[in-house]
Amino acid sequence: MSAVLEVRNLVKEYPGLTAVAGISFSVDEGSCFGMLGPNGAGKTTAVEIMEGIRSATSGEILYQGKPLGAEFRAEAGMQFQFTALQDHLTVLESLKLFHGLYKHAADLDELIETCSLEQLLDRDNRKLSGGQRQRLLLAIALVNDPKIVFLDEPTTGLDPQARRNFWDLVENIKKRHTTVLLTTHYMDEAYILCDTIAIMDHGEIIARGSPESLLKEHFSDVIIELPREDFNVASENLPWTIHQKIDSVEISVASVSEALARLLELGVGIDRIKIRPRNLEDLFLELTGTELRA
Amino acid sequence: MIDRIWSILHARNIEFLRDRAALGWNILLPVLLVIGMGVIFSGDGRAMFKVAVYQQSVDIDLTAHPFLQTRFINFYAVSDLDDAKAKLARHQMDMLINLAVQPTQYWINDSAPKGYILERLIASDEISDFDRGTVTGTAIRYVDWLLPGILGMNMMFSCLFGVGYVVVRYRKNGFLKRLKATPLTPFEFLTAQVLSRLILIMLLTSIVFAGTSYLINFKMSGSYLALLVVAALGATCLISTGLLVAVRTASEEFAGGLLNMITWPMMLLSGVWFSLEGTPQYVQTIAGIFPLTPLLDASRHIMLDGAGLSEVMPQVIQLAVMTTVLLAMGAWLFRWQED
Numbered sequence: 001m002s003a004v005l006e007v008r009n010l011v012k013e014y015p016g017l018t019a020v021a022g023i024s025f026s027v028d029e030g031s032c033f034g035m036l037g038p039n040g041a042g043k044t045t046a047v048e049i050m051e052g053i054r055s056a057t058s059g060e061i062l063y064q065g066k067p068l069g070a071e072f073r074a075e076a077g078m079q080f081q082f083t084a085l086q087d088h089l090t091v092l093e094s095l096k097l098f099h100g101l102y103k104h105a106a107d108l109d110e111l112i113e114t115c116s117l118e119q120l121l122d123r124d125n126r127k128l129s130g131g132q133r134q135r136l137l138l139a140i141a142l143v144n145d146p147k148i149v150f151l152d153e154p155t156t157g158l159d160p161q162a163r164r165n166f167w168d169l170v171e172n173i174k175k176r177h178t179t180v181l182l183t184t185h186y187m188d189e190a191y192i193l194c195d196t197i198a199i200m201d202h203g204e205i206i207a208r209g210s211p212e213s214l215l216k217e218h219f220s221d222v223i224i225e226l227p228r229e230d231f232n233v234a235s236e237n238l239p240w241t242i243h244q245k246i247d248s249v250e251i252s253v254a255s256v257s258e259a260l261a262r263l264l265e266l267g268v269g270i271d272r273i274k275i276r277p278r279n280l281e282d283l284f285l286e287l288t289g290t291e292l293r294a
Numbered sequence: 295m296i297d298r299i300w301s302i303l304h305a306r307n308i309e310f311l312r313d314r315a316a317l318g319w320n321i322l323l324p325v326l327l328v329i330g331m332g333v334i335f336s337g338d339g340r341a342m343f344k345v346a347v348y349q350q351s352v353d354i355d356l357t358a359h360p361f362l363q364t365r366f367i368n369f370y371a372v373s374d375l376d377d378a379k380a381k382l383a384r385h386q387m388d389m390l391i392n393l394a395v396q397p398t399q400y401w402i403n404d405s406a407p408k409g410y411i412l413e414r415l416i417a418s419d420e421i422s423d424f425d426r427g428t429v430t431g432t433a434i435r436y437v438d439w440l441l442p443g444i445l446g447m448n449m450m451f452s453c454l455f456g457v458g459y460v461v462v463r464y465r466k467n468g469f470l471k472r473l474k475a476t477p478l479t480p481f482e483f484l485t486a487q488v489l490s491r492l493i494l495i496m497l498l499t500s501i502v503f504a505g506t507s508y509l510i511n512f513k514m515s516g517s518y519l520a521l522l523v524v525a526a527l528g529a530t531c532l533i534s535t536g537l538l539v540a541v542r543t544a545s546e547e548f549a550g551g552l553l554n555m556i557t558w559p560m561m562l563l564s565g566v567w568f569s570l571e572g573t574p575q576y577v578q579t580i581a582g583i584f585p586l587t588p589l590l591d592a593s594r595h596i597m598l599d600g601a602g603l604s605e606v607m608p609q610v611i612q613l614a615v616m617t618t619v620l621l622a623m624g625a626w627l628f629r630w631q632e633d
Contacts, residue, residue: 051475052474052475053471053475053631054633055633073476073477074477076475078475080468080471080472080475082468083468083472084467084468084469084471085469085472086305086306086309086464086469087309087313088308088309088312088313089305089308089309093305093308096301097301097302097305098301098476099301100297100298100300100301100304101297101298101301101473101476101477101478102476102477103297103477144476
């Protein structure tokens with residue numbers, strides 16, 4: 001796979017603030033690249049520079065090996081975190097407006113079907129629900145049949161049902177071999193959709209790789225979770241790292257069978273036990289020492 | 295390129311036509327203004343002076359004194375002499391006459407020019423040293439003169455606010471940012487904005503023109519083609535001014551202030567309401583740099599004097615040059631958004 005987008009030493013400084021502190025990575029063609037991090041980590045600033053919307057203080061962005069230019073604008077699709085549309089236009093008119101701006105454009109009927117907009121075509125774009133609006137904005141991002149799509153926190157503020165629907169749409173885009181660059185602060189979203197993720201904090205990338213490999217690299221254990229009242233033994237005599245939460249206890253163990261045997265031996269009730277693998281949330285905590293603020 | 299300009303132009307036209315309140319206002323305001331001003335200033339002529347008359351009766355008796363038969367003076371009765379004197383002191387009237395005493399008394403305000411002239415009128419019963427001659431001609435009603443002014447003023451507000459404000463709003467709400475991410479160039483975007491507003495304002499102005507023509511039958515002695523050219527060029531010049539205001543800012547308040555700063559002097563000094571004939575030279579020079587001035591001058595020349603395109607060529611050239619310069623500056627300074 002060749003890199004469709006390359007970011008080299010990207011820096012963006014504002015007076016008194018370094019929003020992006022020298023990040024470098026490349027995005028493979030046809031892959032889904034996720035930028036993950038809490039609000040204020042610099043994801044949106046970085047993405048907007050990659051989109052050609054903002055200028056960088058220093059550093060370089062290359063699309064297909066060349067600096068961003070007319071070719072990039074014709075072949076890239078974008079969905080901003082906050083995208084405004086023109087007032088008084090219906091869904092169909094909004095789509096047609098953007099459709100007319102591209103020489104090479106997608107088939108409108110197909111696009112409308114892909115984004116499930118059939119029932120909404122005559123509705124004023126200001127009268128859409130959050131999920132409906134995001135579907136329209138996604139359709140606009142796809143209106144030029146792009147080779148690369150940027151989706152900046154596309155599911156923030158959506159209800160769980162609408163988020164899942166949106167994930168299905170993104171899976172469809174991926175099937176067409178379109179490169180996707182996604183920012184999110186939802187770990188589950190990144191885990192499900194992304195082939196590669198870069199975790200950002202304070203303007204820097206602190207870890208990068210596939211979700212699986214990152215978890216393997218940082219963790220060799222699994223988590224056993226017990227309700228607090230069931231865990232009635234003194235924790236200091238146990239060979240595990242134990243994390244006390246408000247109503248539960250999380251025990252990090254290397255081997256589940258050994259741990260269960262030991263717990264039974266100590267007389268701990270395990271009827272309500274939960275066992276889960278390490279997730280990206282744990283990784284973020286491990287790397288930054290803080291919980292991800294969603 | 296044409297496709298992209300067409301897309302933006304079409305969407306902007308829909309937006310404008312669906313904004314019913316703004317559309318209605320654009321048509322209604324000039325019609326109301328023209329009719330209102332026409333009614334207020336209709337009649338043989340406006341009274342130039344206001345003279346209060348104090349006499350025994352409550353109703354004024356214009357035969358009581360030969361002076362009361364002077365034309366173009368509005369004589370009206372007052373019943374309280376002291377109150378009238380106070381009003382005279384505040385320049386609310388030009389002269390006060392007391393017919394209740396013999397000999398007749400009058401008061402003027404020493405600092406009022408009109409009082410001075412009235413006093414001279416009373417003093418000079420006859421002008422013996424001059425030979426009297428008269429000229430006759432078809433009078434131009436004030437409403438005939440005013441109509442191009444009102445239409446031009448409406449055009450000015452619509453072009454400046456309708457374009458300047460809209461572009462700033464687009465920038466503020468992020469629509470321009472979204473457009474920046476497409477192949478659309480600033481030149482194409484600005485062209486679409488100019489064309490959209492030009493088409494709509496010409497259409498609306500034509501409707502208002504036809505409507506008021508039907509209602510008050512104003513004077514139109516020149517060529518419609520020449521008027522169309524002048525109006526289109528003037529509108530383009532005003533739109534370009536509006537675009538220049540909106541090249542950078544995302545603040546509607548700042549843009550609003552700037553637009554007010556531009557429109558108000560034009561409304562007062564470009565000859566919308568009264569002729570600049572006889573005003574000091576520097577006022578006329580200042581007025582000459584506003585786009586509205588050549589637009590109104592040329593329109594009136596065509597409508598009232600029957601001028602053709604060749605006779606208004608100086609104004610046409612001025613508007614064309616100004617438009618070119620303003621548009622070039624606008625395109626050069628334009629930014630989709632702040633970085």
